[in-house]
Amino acid sequence: MIITTENLIYKYGVGTPFEKTALDDVSLSIEDGDYVGIIGQTGSGKSTLISHFNAILKPTSGKVIVDGQDLWQDNKHKRIQTRFKVGLVFQYPEYQLFEDTVYNDIAFGPKNMGLSSEEIEKSVMRSIEFVGLDKKYLKKSPFELSGGQKRRVAIAGVMAMSPKVLILDEPAAGLDPKGRDEILARIREYHSETKSTVLLVSHSMEDIAKNAKSIIVMNRAKCIMHASVPEVFENAGMLEKIGLDIPQITRVFISLNEKGYKVSRNIYTVEDASREIMRCLREGGLYD
Numbered sequence: 001m002i003i004t005t006e007n008l009i010y011k012y013g014v015g016t017p018f019e020k021t022a023l024d025d026v027s028l029s030i031e032d033g034d035y036v037g038i039i040g041q042t043g044s045g046k047s048t049l050i051s052h053f054n055a056i057l058k059p060t061s062g063k064v065i066v067d068g069q070d071l072w073q074d075n076k077h078k079r080i081q082t083r084f085k086v087g088l089v090f091q092y093p094e095y096q097l098f099e100d101t102v103y104n105d106i107a108f109g110p111k112n113m114g115l116s117s118e119e120i121e122k123s124v125m126r127s128i129e130f131v132g133l134d135k136k137y138l139k140k141s142p143f144e145l146s147g148g149q150k151r152r153v154a155i156a157g158v159m160a161m162s163p164k165v166l167i168l169d170e171p172a173a174g175l176d177p178k179g180r181d182e183i184l185a186r187i188r189e190y191h192s193e194t195k196s197t198v199l200l201v202s203h204s205m206e207d208i209a210k211n212a213k214s215i216i217v218m219n220r221a222k223c224i225m226h227a228s229v230p231e232v233f234e235n236a237g238m239l240e241k242i243g244l245d246i247p248q249i250t251r252v253f254i255s256l257n258e259k260g261y262k263v264s265r266n267i268y269t270v271e272d273a274s275r276e277i278m279r280c281l282r283e284g285g286l287y288d
């Protein structure tokens with residue numbers, strides 16, 4: 001397991017009238033190399049949860065163990081090492097760009113890690129390739145770029161630290177559909193090439209279905225489910241009850257199945273759907 005939480009509780013504003021339990025007894029384990037989607041309504045605790053994984057937030061009680069290290073038991077030096085192991089891309093990370101050039105922005109993390117300038121250059125080049133940004137931008141100011149390009153620079157900056165775990169909080173928010181698919185495809189490629197663990201926070205079931213292998217479902221500060229994608233989407237009723245929805249295409253295939261058509265219920269993407277329809281047609285039609 002790369003990340004484990006044990007009875008993790010987090011409260012904002014302890015001792016004030018605004019005290020709020022944002023994580024309520026969360027115990028979960030994330031397998032090394034997994035691609036985990038984290039879903040849940042706004043305010044369910046997703047961002048609070050992931051902020052614990054690189055020690056930005058300290059549990060009110062409970063444990064966070066990363067790569068075998070109890071983050072708040074072990075000494076501070078080790079905790080700083082963990083920050084490099086877990087790369088966190090915040091929501092709208094483009095607002096955090098601040099260096100004079102794209103190169104320096106991406107190089108900021110690796111520099112902090114104390115890498116040599118050769119190693120820094122290598123990791124910068126590798127990570128702009130991961131996010132699909134042309135080398136010609138490296139000398140430009142980040143402020144000359146479009147919104148989508150800035151987002152890529154910010155993501156590349158975290159990838160450049162080669163974290164064992166890459167966590168992205170709504171990385172596609174605010175992008176157009178093409179931009180969304182593009183950035184998610186890049187992250188998918190990064191995952192399969194580096195074999196690192198990826199955590200993707202998203203409220204889009206389609207995006208999660210297309211990308212993740214397992215899903216953590218958050219609801220009102222609790223982790224109410226952590227299972228494979230098909231297992232989670234089998235619980236359409238439960239998801240609906242907590243204000244989430246299965247992908248539209250899944251809904252279509254479940255109702256086709258219920259109407260007696262011989263199609264699978266586990267269809268999550270349009271590509272799955274077309275493959276399934278072709279399969280049915282090849283095997284002698286959609287009817288019994």
Ligand SMILES: Nc1ncnc2c1ncn2[C@@H]1O[C@H](COP(=O)(O)OP(=O)(O)O)[C@@H](O)[C@H]1O
Binds near residue numbers: 012021
């Ligand atoms: N800095 C904060 N101070 C007080 N309450 C907060 C703060 N950040 C988040 N919360 C509250 O904690 C709960 C969980 O928030 P958050 O983790 O941001 O949820 P999500 O990312 O799922 O939208 C919400 O009720 C939110 O209002």
Ligand SMILES: [Mg+2]
Binds near residue numbers: 047
């Ligand atoms: Mg959030």
